[in-house]
Amino acid sequence: MDVFSRRRMLELLGGAAILSGTLDSVLAGQPDKGSGAGLYLTACTRPGGHHGGAILSGDGEFVVEFELPGRGHGAALRPGGADAVVFARRPGTFALVLDPASGAARSLITARADRHFYGHGCFSVDGGILYAAENDFDGERGAIGLYDAKDGYRRIGEFTSHGIGPHEITLMADQRTLLVANGGILTHPDSDRIKLNPADMEPSVVLMDAADGTLIAKYEPPKELRQLSLRHIDASPDGHVVAVAQWEGAMLEQPPLVAVVDHGRGLRFNAAPSRVVPRMRNYCGSVTYSTDGENFAVSSPRGGVVTFWDCEGNYLSAFELEDTCGVAASGNGFLLTSGLGVVTAAGENSAPLRRHQGVAFDNHLIPIRI
Amino acid sequence: MRGFFILLTTFVLAWPQYDGQAAAAATQEPATKAEGQAADDKTPDVKTPDVKRNLPDYATIVQSTVDGHIRPAYGRLAKSSKSLAVLMEAACRTDEGVNTPAIAKSFRAMVSAWAAVQHIRFGPVQDENRYERIAFWPDLKNLTARQLKSTLEQRDPTAIDPDSLAKKSIALQGLTALERLMTMKPASDPDAAHYRCQFAQAITENLVRITSDVFEAWQPGRDFPRVLAQTGSENPLYRDQREAALEVLKSLVGGLQFLHERKLQAPLGDTVENARPKRGEFWRSGNALAALDSSFATLREVYVESGISAYAKSVDSALDKNLLEDYDQALVTLKAVNKPFVEASADKIMRPKLEYLRFLAHDLFELTSGNLAIVLDLSLGFNALDGD
Numbered sequence: 001m002d003v004f005s006r007r008r009m010l011e012l013l014g015g016a017a018i019l020s021g022t023l024d025s026v027l028a029g030q031p032d033k034g035s036g037a038g039l040y041l042t043a044c045t046r047p048g049g050h051h052g053g054a055i056l057s058g059d060g061e062f063v064v065e066f067e068l069p070g071r072g073h074g075a076a077l078r079p080g081g082a083d084a085v086v087f088a089r090r091p092g093t094f095a096l097v098l099d100p101a102s103g104a105a106r107s108l109i110t111a112r113a114d115r116h117f118y119g120h121g122c123f124s125v126d127g128g129i130l131y132a133a134e135n136d137f138d139g140e141r142g143a144i145g146l147y148d149a150k151d152g153y154r155r156i157g158e159f160t161s162h163g164i165g166p167h168e169i170t171l172m173a174d175q176r177t178l179l180v181a182n183g184g185i186l187t188h189p190d191s192d193r194i195k196l197n198p199a200d201m202e203p204s205v206v207l208m209d210a211a212d213g214t215l216i217a218k219y220e221p222p223k224e225l226r227q228l229s230l231r232h233i234d235a236s237p238d239g240h241v242v243a244v245a246q247w248e249g250a251m252l253e254q255p256p257l258v259a260v261v262d263h264g265r266g267l268r269f270n271a272a273p274s275r276v277v278p279r280m281r282n283y284c285g286s287v288t289y290s291t292d293g294e295n296f297a298v299s300s301p302r303g304g305v306v307t308f309w310d311c312e313g314n315y316l317s318a319f320e321l322e323d324t325c326g327v328a329a330s331g332n333g334f335l336l337t338s339g340l341g342v343v344t345a346a347g348e349n350s351a352p353l354r355r356h357q358g359v360a361f362d363n364h365l366i367p368i369r370i
Numbered sequence: 371m372r373g374f375f376i377l378l379t380t381f382v383l384a385w386p387q388y389d390g391q392a393a394a395a396a397t398q399e400p401a402t403k404a405e406g407q408a409a410d411d412k413t414p415d416v417k418t419p420d421v422k423r424n425l426p427d428y429a430t431i432v433q434s435t436v437d438g439h440i441r442p443a444y445g446r447l448a449k450s451s452k453s454l455a456v457l458m459e460a461a462c463r464t465d466e467g468v469n470t471p472a473i474a475k476s477f478r479a480m481v482s483a484w485a486a487v488q489h490i491r492f493g494p495v496q497d498e499n500r501y502e503r504i505a506f507w508p509d510l511k512n513l514t515a516r517q518l519k520s521t522l523e524q525r526d527p528t529a530i531d532p533d534s535l536a537k538k539s540i541a542l543q544g545l546t547a548l549e550r551l552m553t554m555k556p557a558s559d560p561d562a563a564h565y566r567c568q569f570a571q572a573i574t575e576n577l578v579r580i581t582s583d584v585f586e587a588w589q590p591g592r593d594f595p596r597v598l599a600q601t602g603s604e605n606p607l608y609r610d611q612r613e614a615a616l617e618v619l620k621s622l623v624g625g626l627q628f629l630h631e632r633k634l635q636a637p638l639g640d641t642v643e644n645a646r647p648k649r650g651e652f653w654r655s656g657n658a659l660a661a662l663d664s665s666f667a668t669l670r671e672v673y674v675e676s677g678i679s680a681y682a683k684s685v686d687s688a689l690d691k692n693l694l695e696d697y698d699q700a701l702v703t704l705k706a707v708n709k710p711f712v713e714a715s716a717d718k719i720m721r722p723k724l725e726y727l728r729f730l731a732h733d734l735f736e737l738t739s740g741n742l743a744i745v746l747d748l749s750l751g752f753n754a755l756d757g758d
Contacts, residue, residue, distance in 0.1 A: 045752070073758060089758060119758060167758075231758075250497040252593055254606055278606045285753060301753035325753035339752025360752035 039063060039369040041084055041100065042326050042337055043072025043362035053086050053096075054361075055103050055368070058330055060343030060354030064103035069094050073119030074168065074364045078149060079127040084368055085109075087132065090167075091116040091187070095132060097153060100368045109153045114138055115145065119363075120168040123149065124210060125175035131210075133166040133180070134158070135187070142166035142182055144213065159213025163204045167231040171210060173239060178210040181233035181243050184226070203230040205243050205261060219267045225255055232286055236293030240311045243267070244284035244298050257284050258298060260313035270313040279303035279318070285325040285363055290334065291370060297334045297346070301325040301363075306336055306346060319346045326365030337361035426681045426746055428615035432598055435618045438675035440493075441588050443486045443668065448578070448585040450476070450483040455574035462567035465560075469552040474655070477552065480577075481657045484545060485664035489625025489672070492617050493594045494587035500580045503536070505545040507651060508632055514541045518550055522566065530568040532575040544580075545652075548573045553654045616748050622672050623739045623750060629665045630731035633658075638715055638724055647715040658711030662727065663704045669734070670697035678746065685745050693737055700730045 038058035044065075045051050051071045055063040073089035077100060084100040093111040098104060111117050111134065118133040130147040142161030147153040163182025170179050184203030203226065207216040221228050227249035235241050241261035249255070256271035257280060271277060281302035289296045295316065299306045304322040309315055319336075321344060326337035334346045341356035454476045461470050484505060487495070495501045506514060517539055521529045528534035535543055551570045557563035587594055598617070601608040608614040637650035637658075650658040673679050673693060683690040707714050707723050714720035743750055 251493065252597065252606055275603065278604065278609070281607065285758075301751065304754070322749065323751040323754045339754065340749065363753055363758055 037331055038367055040328050040335060040365050041075045041368050042365045043068065043086055045071060045360045045362060047358055056343060058335065066098065066103045066105065068096055072362060075366050076121045076123055077366060077368050078123050079125060082127060083149065085121060085130060087117050087119050087121055090118045091135065093117060095121065107153060109147060112155065115143060118167050122170050125171060131169055131178060133161065133169050140186055144169065144180065159208065162206045162208065162215050162218055164202050168233045170233060170235055172235045173237045176210050177216060178208050179233055179235050179241060180206040180208065181230050182206060183229040183231040185229055201226050201229065201248060203228055205230060205233065205267065219261060221267055225269065228255060230259065232284060234288050234296060236289040236311055238293050240293065242287055242296050244287040246284060247282035254282065257282065258309065258313060268313060270315065272307055272315050276307060276318050279305040280307065286327050288327050288329055291329045291331065297327045299325050299327045325363045326361050328365040328367045331370055335365065337365050428611035431618060431676050431678060432611060432614045435672065435676040436595060436598060439671050440490060444585040444588055447483040447487055448581040450480040451578045451581045454480050455578045458571045458574045462571050467563065468567050468570040477655060478657050478660055481545065481652050482660050482664040485661040486668040488665065489621045489669060491621060491624060494584045499540060500584055502540045503543045504577065504580055506541045507546050508649065509541065509546060514546050514550060517541050518547060525565050530565065530572045532572045532579065535572045535576050543573065543576055549652060549655050618676055619743060619746060619748050620750060622669060623735065625669050626731060626735040626738055630728065630735050633662060633665065634728040634731055638728055642716055642721060645715050647712040650711050653712050656710050659704060659707055663701065666697060666700040682742060682745055689737065689741050689745065693734065696730045696734045700727055703727055
C-alpha cells in the first residue's frame with residue numbers, strides 16, 4: 001500500500017466516510033423489494049484502479065460502498081455479527097475491520113513485515129480469534145496468523161499451515177476444527193506472484209485443531225494431480241468438505257477440479273460432464289455450500305460458468321455468467337457476482353438481476369445476513 | 371497418459387453446443403435448487419458495443435497472429451538459443467570463459483528474441499513451466515543470486531547436466547541465471563572457471579530444449595494450433611473464434627502492462643531520486659534497452675500482423691493512427707537513448723526520453739485495453755484476467 005492510500009485509510013478510520021450512507025438510512029428509504037433478503041459483502045474495483053468493497057442486498061442493490069487501501073479478496077464475518085474483515089488480495093499486507101451494519105471502517109490490521117496475507121481468513125466460534133492465511137515467505141512455509149479480536153486485533157501468534165501457500169481457511173461445523181486449503185505453490189511477494197516451485201507443488205487439504213494448530217489430517221492429491229492448486233474450500237453444516245482447484249499443469253490436459261473429502265480416507269476427485277469441462281477452463285475461483293449444505297456451487301470465471309454439485313460431489317447443473325466469480329449461499333439458492341458488475345441469483349425461478357455500470361465485483365462474496 | 375484425463379484427442383464428443391439449448395439440456399439431470407438455466411434467457415447480455423458495424427473476422431485475426439507473429443517469433447528464439455549454445459560449447463572447450471565478445475553478442479540477440487515472445491503467456495510455453503524457466507524475472511529478493519552462490523560454492527553436479535538442471539529451481543535454469551554467470555567477477559581458479567562454464571553450457575542447452583519444444587509445439591497440425599483454429603463446443607479452451615481472438619488481445623494488453631509497470635515504471639520511479647534502475651531487465655549485461663526495443667517492436671507487430679490494426683482503421687481511424695504513432699514514437703525515441711539504461715535513468719538529457727517511453731507504454735496500454743477492446747467487441751473481464 002502506498003503512502004497516500006495509507007494516509008487516506010487512516011483518515012477513513014477517523015470517521016465513517018462511506019459513499020452511500022449507512023445501512024439503516026438506505027434500508028429506510030427502500031420499500032420491500034420482495035425476494036432480495038439478506039446482505040452480502042464483497043471486494044470490488046472501479047475504473048482507474050479505485051479499490052474498495054461493498055455490502056449488497058439480496059436483490060443486488062448497493063447498500064454501502066467503502067474504500068480499501070488496495071485490492072481486496074476474501075472476507076470473514078465475526079460470529080455475532082460484531083465485525084467483518086476484508087483481506088487484501090495476495091501478496092497484500094492489510095486487512096480492514098469494519099462494521100458490517102454500516103460499512104464503517106473500524107481498524108486496519110497490517111501484516112508482520114515478514115508475512116503477507118493470502119486473501120482469506122475466518123473467526124473462532126466465539127469470535128475471539130481471527131485466523132488469517134499468511135505467507136512466511138523467507139521461511140518458505142505457510143502460516144495461520146492469530147489475531148485477538150478482543151484486543152484490537154493484536155497479533156498473538158501463529159500456527160503452521162502444515163503446507164505451502166495456505167489460501168482459503170474456514171472453521172468446520174464442529175466449531176473446533178480449522179480447515180485449510182494449501183495451494184501448494186511457493187511464491188515470494190517481490191517476485192510478482194511468480195511461482196517458484198511449480199514442478200514440485202504440494203497442494204493439500206489440512207484439518208487442524210483450532211485451539212492449538214495440531215494437525216488432525218492432511219489430504220493430498222495423488223502424484224499425477226499434484227499440479228492442482230487446491231485453493232478454495234468450504235465445509236457444510238453436517239461435516240462435508242469440498243476443495244476446488246486451479247490446474248497449473250499443461251493447458252490441454254483436463255484433470256478433475258473438484259475434490260470432496262472422504263474423512264479418514266482422502267480426497268475424492270470429481271469432474272463435470274465432458275460437455276461442461278471445457279467451460280471451467282481448468283480454473284475454479286470460488287466454492288460455497290448452500291445454506292442447508294445439500295449442494296455446493298463452484299465458479300469458473302475464465303469460462304464464465306458456475307457449476308452446481310450435490311454434497312457428495314455429484315455434478316448437477318451449470319449456469320452461465322460471463323466473468324463470474326463471487327458466489328454466496330442465499331436463502332434458497334446462490335447469489336452470484338461478476339467482474340462486469342452483474343449481481344444475479346441462480347437456482348430461483350424469478351432471478352432478480354442487477355447490472356451495475358463501472359464496477360467490477362472481485363473474486364469472493366460472503367453472506368453477512370441471510 | 372493419465373487415463374482419467376480427458377485429453378485433447380478425446381474431445382470429439384457428442385454434445386451439440388454449449389449454448390442455450392445445451393444448458394437447457396443440463397436441466398434434465400436431477401432437479402435441484404440450483405438448476406441449470408438456459409443461457410440466453412437468464413444470462414444478462416453484458417456486452418454493450420457502442421458501435422453498430424460488422425464485427426471483426428476473429429478467425430483471421432487468430433490465424434494471422436499465429437502465422438505472421440507467434441510462429442516466426444518462436445522460430446527466431448529457438449534459432450538464437452542454438453547459436454548461443456554452440457558458442458558456449460566452443461568457449462568452454464577452449465577455456466575462453468563464459469563472456470567472450472561473440473557470446474555477449476549472441477546473448478543480446480537471445481534477449482531480443484525472448485522479449486519478442488515474452489507477452490505470449492498462453493499455449494505451449496505455459497506447459498512444464500517453460501515460461502519461467504526461460505527467464506526468471508523480476509527477482510527483487512535476489513533469489514537467483516542466492517541460489518547461484520550456493521550452487522557455485524558446492525559445485526553442484528546436478529546443475530551442469532541439462533537433464534538434472536531442468537528439474538532444479540526455475541531461478542537457476544534460464545537467461546537471468548546465465549546473465550549473472552556471464553557478468554560476475556572472473557572465477558578465482560581454473561577449476562571454478564571450468565565449473566562455471568559447464569554450468570553456463572548446461573543452461574544454454576536447457577534453453578535450446580525448451581525453446582525448440584515450444585517452437586515445435588506451434589507447428590501447423592500440432593495440438594495447440596489446432597485448438598486455436600478448431601474452436602467449438604468440444605474444444606477444451608475456446609468455444610468460438612471470438613474467445614480465441616480474446617486470447618490474442620489479452621496477450622497484447624498483458625504485454626503492454628508488463629512493459630509499462632515492470633520494465634519502465636519500476637526501475638524509473640516517480641522521480642530521479644527514487645529511481646531504482648537495477649530493477650530494470652537485463653541491465654547487468656547492458657541489454658535493458660535492447661529488450662525494451664524488442665518489446666515495443668513485437669507488440670507493434672502483434673497489432674499489425676494480426677490484422678487488428680487494419681480492422682481498427684476501418685472503424686476508428688483516429689484510434690489506429692494514435693496507436694501506430696505511439697509505437698513508432700517509442701521506437702524512434704529508443705534510438706536516441708545513447709547511454710546504458712542504468713546511467714540513462716539518472717541522466718538529465720536521457721531520463722526524459724525514458725519517461726516519454728513510459729508515457730507511451732501506458733498510453734498504449736490504456737488505449738488497447740479500453741477503446742481498442744470496445745472496437746473489437748471483446749471484453750477482457752476482471753476475475754477472468756488474473757484470478758486467484
